[in-house]
Amino acid sequence: xxxAIILLYGMALAAALGAVLASQRLxxxxxxxxxxxxxxxxxxxxxxxxxxxxxxxxxxxxVTAVYLITIARxxxxxx
Amino acid sequence: xxxxxxxxxxxxxxxxxxxxxxxxxxxxxxxGPVAQxxxxxxxAETGVYNLVTxxxxxxxxxxxxLESAVIFAAAAAVWSLMQQRRLPDAEGGLSVAVRTxxxxxxxxxxxxxxxxxxxxxxxxxxxxxxxxxLSVVSVLLIAAFxxxxxxxxxxxxxxxxxxxxxxGILVVIALAPLVVGAALLTNGGAGFPLGQPGSLxxxxxxxxxxLAIFVKVAxxxxxxxxxxxxxxx
Numbered sequence: 184x185x186x187a188i189i190l191l192y193g194m195a196l197a198a199a200l201g202a203v204l205a206s207q208r209l210x211x212x213x214x215x216x217x218x219x220x221x222x223x224x225x226x227x228x229x230x231x232x233x234x235x236x237x238x239x240x241x242x243x244x245x246v247t248a249v250y251l252i253t254i255a256r257x258x259x260x261x262x
Numbered sequence: 263x264x265x266x267x268x269x270x271x272x273x274x275x276x277x278x279x280x281x282x283x284x285x286x287x288x289x290x291x292x293x294g295p296v297a298q299x300x301x302x303x304x305x306a307e308t309g310v311y312n313l314v315t316x317x318x319x320x321x322x323x324x325x326x327x328l329e330s331a332v333i334f335a336a337a338a339a340v341w342s343l344m345q346q347r348r349l350p351d352a353e354g355g356l357s358v359a360v361r362t363x364x365x366x367x368x369x370x371x372x373x374x375x376x377x378x379x380x381x382x383x384x385x386x387x388x389x390x391x392x393x394x395x396l397s398v399v400s401v402l403l404i405a406a407f408x409x410x411x412x413x414x415x416x417x418x419x420x421x422x423x424x425x426x427x428x429x430g431i432l433v434v435i436a437l438a439p440l441v442v443g444a445a446l447l448t449n450g451g452a453g454f455p456l457g458q459p460g461s462l463x464x465x466x467x468x469x470x471x472x473l474a475i476f477v478k479v480a481x482x483x484x485x486x487x488x489x490x491x492x493x494x495x
Contacts, residue, residue, distance in 0.1 A: 196276070199272060200269070200272065203268045203269060203272060204265070204269075232386035233312075233314040233315075233386045233387065233388070233391075235386075236378070236386055236387055236391045237390070237391055240391050240394045240395055240398070241394060244394065244395070244398045245394055245397065245398065245483065245487075248398070248401050248487060249487070249490070252487070252490045252491055253490075256490070
């Protein structure tokens with residue numbers, strides 16, 4: 184179990200770093216969505232399924248949608 | 263320089279988190295007296311097994327009520343800023359692959375959202391999560407078939423009425439205990455039947471509040487996302 188937790192921490196860290204360092208906005212948005220899913224898995228490992236559901240739905244669903252809409256409405260992915 | 267600043271910020275915040283929380287991140291932490299009270303008496307006092315829902319919709323229901331007021335304000339603000347007397351965008355929609363995949367995905371999401379709202383007092387979930395899933399369904403509909411299709415299915419005016427309906431039910435249930443002299447949003451203490459814990463009709467006002475929040479949140483979020491998505495705004 185500890186191994187899974189450390190692995191998930193590593194994935195979350197990698198996704199967050201990737202989102203900051205990404206050269207394209209779309210890549211950053213997708214990596215933020217990956218970060219949310221990783222956090223949701225962590226919450227469910229920590230026996231907090233309610234928080235996990237909320238994180239997955241808000242973080243990977245609505246926030247990603249809002250970011251994608253904003254990118255599309257402000258002239259596409261031009262870096 | 264511009265690249266390294268966010269990196270340094272993340273590293274500093276990460277170190278702060280590790281030092282502040284220490285090994286409680288890996289091994290857990292002690293339970294405080296209030297949480298212990300919820301664990302010991304929660305099921306008897308609220309009639310629901312999901313204690314997270316018990317806290318959200320009974321013990322701290324006032325917070326939930328004000329939260330939905332915040333969502334109401336946000337939806338009202340976006341809608342009044344983006345509203346234009348213009349016909350909705352009729353065409354739109356994405357590739358054939360998206361239009362083929364999404365209709366097969368939507369029934370699952372619909373069932374999941376209703377399940378989250380209806381069984382929030384028995385299993386993880388609740389009206390808020392269910393409502394957000396339902397609003398994602400409306401976004402997927404727009405992605406596949408365009409805003410015009412979604413407009414004909416359920417118009418923004420219907421959504422704002424549905425949100426008012428959900429909010430109205432919340433306020434009525436919140437005020438009802440005052441009639442018998444109990445405090446705002448009292449559940450079992452005001453005489454609402456708690457039922458048998460674990461059954462569908464249990465928990466007094468909790469399932470009703472959950473369904474009202476489901477309708478309200480779904481309407482508000484899909485209204486916000488529709489306003490952002492429609493052309494000409």
